[in-house]
Amino acid sequence: xxxxxxxxxxxxxxxxxxxxxxxxxxxxxxxxxxxxxxxxxxxxxxxxxxxxxxxxxxxxxxxxxxxxxxxxxxxxxxxxxxxxxxxxxxxxxxxxxxxxxxxxxxxxxxxxxxxxxxxxxxxxxxxxxxxxxxxxxxxxxxxxxxxxxxxxxxxxxxxxxxxxxxxxxxxxxxxxxxxxxxxxxxxxxxxxxxxxxxxxxxxxxxxxxxxxxxxxxxxxxxxxxxxxxxxxxxxxxxxxxxxxxxxxxxxxxxx
Amino acid sequence: xxxxxxxxxxxxxxxxxxxxxxxxxxxxxxxxxxxxxxxxxxxxxxxxxxxxxxxxxxxxxxxxxxxxxxxxxxxx
Ligand SMILES: Cc1ncc(C[n+]2csc(CCOP(=O)(O)OP(=O)(O)O)c2C)c(N)n1
Ligand code: SF4
Ligand code: SF4
Ligand code: SF4
Ligand SMILES: [Mg+2]
Numbered sequence: 001x002x003x004x005x006x007x008x009x010x011x012x013x014x015x016x017x018x019x020x021x022x023x024x025x026x027x028x029x030x031x032x033x034x035x036x037x038x039x040x041x042x043x044x045x046x047x048x049x050x051x052x053x054x055x056x057x058x059x060x061x062x063x064x065x066x067x068x069x070x071x072x073x074x075x076x077x078x079x080x081x082x083x084x085x086x087x088x089x090x091x092x093x094x095x096x097x098x099x100x101x102x103x104x105x106x107x108x109x110x111x112x113x114x115x116x117x118x119x120x121x122x123x124x125x126x127x128x129x130x131x132x133x134x135x136x137x138x139x140x141x142x143x144x145x146x147x148x149x150x151x152x153x154x155x156x157x158x159x160x161x162x163x164x165x166x167x168x169x170x171x172x173x174x175x176x177x178x179x180x181x182x183x184x185x186x187x188x189x190x191x192x193x194x195x196x197x198x199x200x201x202x203x204x205x206x207x208x209x210x211x212x213x214x215x216x217x218x219x220x221x222x223x224x225x226x227x228x229x230x231x232x233x234x235x236x237x238x239x240x241x242x243x244x245x246x247x248x249x250x251x252x253x254x255x
Numbered sequence: 256x257x258x259x260x261x262x263x264x265x266x267x268x269x270x271x272x273x274x275x276x277x278x279x280x281x282x283x284x285x286x287x288x289x290x291x292x293x294x295x296x297x298x299x300x301x302x303x304x305x306x307x308x309x310x311x312x313x314x315x316x317x318x319x320x321x322x323x324x325x326x327x328x329x330x331x
Binding site: 002004005007008009010013014015016017018019022026027029030031032033034035036037040189191192195196231232233236 | 260261262264269271272273274275278279296304309311312314315316317318319320321322323324325326327
């Protein structure tokens with residue numbers, strides 16, 4: 001290191017570093033996986049709000065099943081798709097806590113459709129974080145309800161065919177129709193401005209819990225470069241070109 | 256000329272060589288090293304440290320939170 005760099009890299013000049021709410025365990029995610037960025041944002045929001053000892057997460061089945069190893073708060077792990085039901089129980093027993101679920105698209109929009117619909121319809125005072133990477137990442141890249149028309153996955157090797165597989169499901173728009181949801185938004189984490197916006201959305205969702213406003217639902221469109229068989233940089237580009245037209249970013253409901 | 260000088264420290268052993276920080280840097284500071292870390296990843300490093308403005312874009316996009324960003328006001 002040159003003397004100049006030693007001078008710049010002094011403690012008092014730090015403008016960005018890993019938040020202390022991350023445990024420091026090396027994440028098992030593939031290189032470039034959006035789950036890592038999203039974990040970081042959730043941890044930063046919790047740390048900055050000073051609610052680490054008041055927050056309980058519910059992790060899913062999917063690549064993020066081990067989220068409890070990475071964010072240093074209390075956690076429960078739910079059976080596949082059942083995180084909103086588990087979060088309902090925790091939140092009703094501990095109304096003073098900030099309770100959130102963290103779920104993939106296979107977990108939330110496939111096997112867990114009933115649980116998320118009814119938790120949102122009851123307006124449970126929880127935050128639901130929905131990571132939509134249009135695929136089952138964990139199990140080897142099978143088609144998810146959110147997989148795009150024509151998208152190649154291990155179970156749609158010739159591309160998703162609507163005759164055979166139905167249409168991509170915009171579950172976030174469906175949930176916005178329910179009276180129990182107060183804030184429904186779709187975000188992404190592919191660029192610094194998008195990351196800042198996604199963090200603001202997560203912060204707002206947790207603030208809604210404090211105000212007892214009902215269910216806040218934050219979808220984050222993300223990449224699964226392993227499942228999509230691309231580099232992380234190519235995956236971000238593919239997401240912008242193909243995912244965003246079907247899953248446009250922005251607030252869907254805010255009351 | 257620059258008012259701010261920046262620098263980054265990458266925890267090379269924890270870097271997964273995803274390249275997201277390299278493309279997010281507006282100043283072309285970062286590159287993936289020719290060498291690999293203990294896990295076999297070409298880790299990110301400053302190839303042109305003198306260009307760094309400390310904007311923290313690289314830190315924001317890093318999924319593994321392995322970048323610490325520093326910024327110093329040089330007009331003090
Ligand atoms: C009851 C049950 N059915 C099926 C599975 C297999 N399984 C594990 S993860 C998963 C889907 C994961 O996809 P997603 O929720 O999108 O998470 P990602 O890995 O993409 O983040 C499935 C079907 C299981 N573990 N349990
Ligand atoms: S399989 Fe996909 S979702 Fe899972 S860690 Fe790898 S890139 Fe991320
Ligand atoms: S702080 Fe900004 S200029 Fe410096 S390496 Fe990171 S992205 Fe590049
Ligand atoms: S974004 Fe992080 S993990 Fe990826 S290459 Fe850069 S420092 Fe390494
Ligand atoms: Mg998925």
